[in-house]
Amino acid sequence: MSDSPAKPAANSGSGSAAAFGKPPESPTASKDVTSPGDLQQGPADEPDHPHLEIDHDEGAEDNYDADSAYVSLDGSSRTGSITSSITNYVYENGRRYHAYRSGQYVLPNDEDEQERLDLQHHIWLLLLHGSLYTAPLNVPDESDSASEYRILDLGCGTGIWAMDIADQHPRASVFGVDLSPIQPEWVPGNCRFHVDDYEDDWTYRPDEAFDYIHGRALGGTVADWGRFYRQVRTHLKPGGYCEMQEYDAWIFSDDDSFDRAPWTKEWVTKLDDASKMFGKQINVANRHKQWMIDAGFEDVQEKVIRIPIGPWAKDPHLKELGRFEQLHMQMSVASHTPALFTRVHSYTEQQCQVLIEGVKREFRNRDLRLITIYRFISGRSPGPPPPEL
DSSP states (O other): OOSSOOOOOOOOOOOOOOOOOSOOOOOOOOOOOOOGGGOSSOGGGSOOOOOOOBOTTOOGGGOTTOGGGOOOOTTOOOOOOOOHHHHOOEEETTEEEOSTTTTSOOSOOSHHHHHHHHHHHHHHHHHTTTOSOOSOOOOOOTTOOOSOEEEEEETOTTSHHHHHHHHHOTTEEEEEEESSOOSOSSOOTTEEEEEOOTTSOOOOOGGGOEEEEEEESOTTSOSOHHHHHHHHHHTEEEEEEEEEEEEOSSOEESSSTTTTOHHHHHHHHHHHHHHHHHTSOSOOGGGHHHHHHHTTOEEEEEEEEEEESSSOBSSHHHHHHHHHHHHHHHHHHHHHHHHHHHHTSOOOHHHHHHHHHHHHHHHTOTTOOEEEEEEEEEEEOOSSOOOOO
């Protein structure tokens, strides 16, 4: 295998925008792909942060190359009692994809992806030291006779966040929505899951408005974020909160590590290009704060956390996060690559595997100090937005 990424000729391609209710009109996917230096977000564009301190004494016990780290996570086996038309999954490049609104979402829903989502849930919890959210929620406790407190989880995946918050707040009614019925059948009594598409017109009645709407890792799933946030605000109670938990679909470094990682640089550049051509850009985490402000949300807050890929940071908490993130990113490149690279860039399955292995090798490289960024963005709705002109 060569030391630099293979670069097959890229064919332009597009995906139709995904259509709760009547689907919106599909916007035209942008075909204007910028060069890597002109990307919307890259290492040079990220605001200054304190550099992560390196642990120069970390030793072989960290075992960067241990493939045995790929172990099954407890509870990763999922079932669902949904009609066969929704569970008649699509198989492509050795991965399994959703059947409902087939093709609208480019990540798989198979067991490997469910394990990645559950591992990432653990990382989100570590980032917040066990908390499930950052918004200042006022969820009633069991002794409170207040009206129903309603929580909506968009793109709920395996349902692990929705089930956790339902367990934590038994007085709340929690609803999870996803294109794939991969949630468990046995869930807390105050938690329900639905197969639906949040890019559709939402059909909730006014008396079904929510106190808190949560989304996690929704980058690459929405074609029109302005419309998305208008719908979120419409279906929040006055004073209700929206929170997006996102990660940047880019890699950073405090030194020249990113420039010395050609496979990784090629991967994030082409991933962002492909998602733009598909019509649903993935690398948008750093734009959510402004989108919320533009949509009329008040008291918009953003918490930004930089974590290492690998256990090379001196801080014990970052070191622990780095171990998990190193494993997660190896799983992530295997999930994010096949659909977009074969559909948009016309890669073969073999070319995808070569690229995936090259990136994974760099993620395990002791000499590269690569960094990822996670964000928590929350805002309060003053009430429904005014009618559009």
